[in-house]
Amino acid sequence: xxxxxxxxxxxxxxxxxxxxxxxxxxxxxxxxxxxxxxxxxxxxxxxxxxxxxxxxxxxxxxxxxxxxxxxxxxxxxxxxxxxxxxxxxxxxxxxxxxxxxxxxxxxxxxxxxxxxxxxxxxxxxxxxxxxxxxxxxxxxxxxxxxxxxxxxxxxxxxxxxxxxxxxxxxxxxxxxxxxxxxxxxxxxxxxxxxxxxxxxxxx
Numbered sequence: 001x002x003x004x005x006x007x008x009x010x011x012x013x014x015x016x017x018x019x020x021x022x023x024x025x026x027x028x029x030x031x032x033x034x035x036x037x038x039x040x041x042x043x044x045x046x047x048x049x050x051x052x053x054x055x056x057x058x059x060x061x062x063x064x065x066x067x068x069x070x071x072x073x074x075x076x077x078x079x080x081x082x083x084x085x086x087x088x089x090x091x092x093x094x095x096x097x098x099x100x101x102x103x104x105x106x107x108x109x110x111x112x113x114x115x116x117x118x119x120x121x122x123x124x125x126x127x128x129x130x131x132x133x134x135x136x137x138x139x140x141x142x143x144x145x146x147x148x149x150x151x152x153x154x155x156x157x158x159x160x161x162x163x164x165x166x167x168x169x170x171x172x173x174x175x176x177x178x179x180x181x182x183x184x185x186x187x188x189x190x191x192x193x194x195x196x197x198x199x200x201x202x203x
Contacts, residue, residue, distance in 0.1 A: 002034040003197040004070060007189070008063055009077035010040045010088045012054050015115040015170045016077045018177045019185040020060075023075055023113065023166065026189025033193045036071075038063035040092035065096045073196030074110040074139070075189065076130070079170070083122035084129045085114075093133050106138030109199055111192040113166040113185065119158070127164035142195055148187050151180055159184075 005027045011017035020037055027035035039060045042049070068074070078089040099105050114126045127143075134141050145163050146152050152163070159180050160167035166185040168177040177185070 003030075003032055003072050003193070003200050005033055005035045005073045005075065005189075005193045005196055006038055006063075006068070006071040007035060007075045007077065008038045008040060008068075009113075010079065010086050010092075011058075011077070011115075012049075012052070012079060012086075013170065013173050014055060014058075015168050015177060016079055016113070017058055017060075019113050019115070019166055019168055019181070020077050022177075022182045022185035023077070023189035026186035026191075027075070027193035029186075029190050030193040030197060033197055035189065035193065037061075038067065040089055043088050043091050063092070065092070065099055068096065068099060069104045071108070072200045073108055073142075073192060075113060075165075075192055076110060077113040078115075078126070078130075080114055080116040080122040080126040083125040085126060085133075090133075096137070100137055103138060107199075108139050109142045109192060109196050110134050110139045111142045111144070111165050111188060113161075113188060115168045115170050116160070117170050117172075119169065121169075123160060123167050124162050124164055127162070140199075142192050144184075144188050144191055147191055148184050151184055151187075154180060161185075 078085040166188045
């Protein structure tokens with residue numbers, strides 16, 4: 001049976017969505033891994049989204065909490081709101097109480113990726129504060145560490161991401177993930193999919 005890796009994300013302006021697509025490619029590049037993209041439900045009304053100039057949502061399917069039980073591993077992505085995950089993603093996780101009660105996510109590996117508006121906008125605090133959600137479910141946090149190699153030490157160009165996971169800077173919204181940021185996202189997908197496959201095989 002294939003190892004199922006779910007890339008679950010929230011993206012208002014498309015930055016996290018771009019990273020998610022690349023992460024999926026990386027995860028799918030591992031033999032025997034089935035990677036699937038999901039987005040969490042929106043909590044804001046169309047009227048509010050319109051006032052925020054948010055583009056229409058992609059056609060990526062919307063996940064329900066029970067869908068999580070089917071996966072062997074996860075990579076969760078979200079934009080930062082004041083150094084923490086966006087409320088939309090938190091609302092989704094708040095709805096996973098049933099899975100928590102039955103411990104259906106315990107022992108499953110999970111990675112994190114994110115987008116911030118600026119270099120001091122919470123690239124690491126967003127991941128750090130998100131780990132609490134994984135802990136309460138008993139999931140295994142899988143950071144990428146410095147496995148991305150030389151790309152982790154890039155100083156000539158602005159680059160999001162950290163040892164916690166892939167990341168990008170949105171700036172005023174016009175900046176999209178760079179080639180280097182997308183390469184790190186691909187690496188994260190491949191790296192976590194490989195670990196998920198090993199853990200499943202050992203179970």
